[in-house]
Amino acid sequence: MSTGMSTGTATAPYRLTSRRILRSEWHKLWTLRSTWIMLGLASVFTVVLGMILGATYTPDAGEEIDPVTYALLGTQVGQVAIAVFGILITAGEYATGMVRATMAAVPRRLPVLRAKTAVFGTIALAILLVTNFLTFPLAQLFLDGTDLEASLGDPGIVRALAGSAAGTTLIGVIVLGLGSALRSVPGAIGAYIGGLILLPQLATMIPDDTVRDALNYFPLPAAESLAALHTSSDDLSPGAGLLTLCVWAVASLAVAAYLLKRRDV
Template sequence: MSIPVLTLTPRRVLRSEWHKLWTVRSTWYTLALTSVLTITLGIVTGTTYDSGGDGKMDTVVLVLLGMQFTQILIGVLGILVTAGEHSTGMIRSSMTAVPRRLPVLWSKAAVLGAVAFTVVLATNFLTFPLAQTFLSGTDQAASLSDPGIARALVGNAAGLTLLAVMALGLGALIRSVPGSIGAFIGGILILPEVLTMIPYDIVDKAVRYFPAKSLESLTHAHQSADSASPGAALLALSLWTAATLATAGLLLKRRDV
């Protein structure tokens, strides 16, 4: 009796990465904490908002203040998907099963991107109406049908998803969970704030297209004068993510596992 030989296909690699993502407890914890933080901080912001404010803060940015924390959580999840496997040695099994290596990286990115976008998008569209029940009658009152609101909620989900995939690429580059987290927080979240202290217009304009600042622009329902347009911000963040993944893929082909 002959034993059937299973052919390695992109679909099977994707399925494998899907199962690996959901069988790790950190995935459940991180995604759950991301949703809980976003919803909780959105409600707290709504209940504590001073209706006598000047209304200068963008409504979506106000409701999604939890983004300051969730972008770290979503980044850590992306790092664990790749650097976590290197730290445990599981990556050797993955590369043995898929000798071409690159399909593993692309599949990890696709699975993480799909999951992150779905969870964050659902969380955003739940958080906004909940927060608005407390903001009704204030200068921050708005509805999903107002111009720019739905686009900003979707833009925030897309931006956080791209950050997660970028962190995944960073984890594949550095191969160390602590090192990757340090690089993510320092290079992506802190560096732009430091650069804004440099008193040159060209620096200010360049920082607008850094990952964290691009995410802020995508979260605005109404474009501010000192931020990039949503389209430009999405393009910039996509290019940062693509460059990180491409570099990780190049080194993955050249380095020993």
């Protein structure tokens, strides 16, 4: 009798679902001090620098400047902060040893990578969109009456502001994959700086048109095409830039997923 009663009242086993994994990664992310620091740096620096540039702008008759690119120059530093944020989400867990508990809770592993990517992408894109759509009008308060005067209602402005946010987010996703694959914060930062920043700069020194055309398909130039209000015939179109970044992001995550399944924690 007692055996039957205990069987009938036994609690259901814990069910591991995608929603619960997402919730876990969401809560884990917001408990990290680095999350607030990196997102704060990316947002505050972009807004402050945009206002400073707007207040100190002096028209130059010999140079044509993109008003969106000019107002969002601070995103170059913000992009580094977002990239480091992506690295800390993945490689940071290996540095602290927390990854053992994470993978013990989710033995299949790949749902963890998907959840981390989804949470990172959602947070980064939301923060960057708010930052860009706040920075541009604030910079325009000082640029009113200059050759860089523009408004959100002008053709292409909203697309360029949203494109800048999407491009930076996808750069972060690419680097998140690097962090997962390399399992080292310094190693992933080095790969980001060397592979995504320095290598394209060094390649521009090669006097070959084919190399220069190929450089457009590197992540950073592709992201720049998304944020540009006007692109030249030598640059990628915003659509081609978005597709290029998506291919890089998928490739980075595919490598990370393969290594995650093949290696021990």
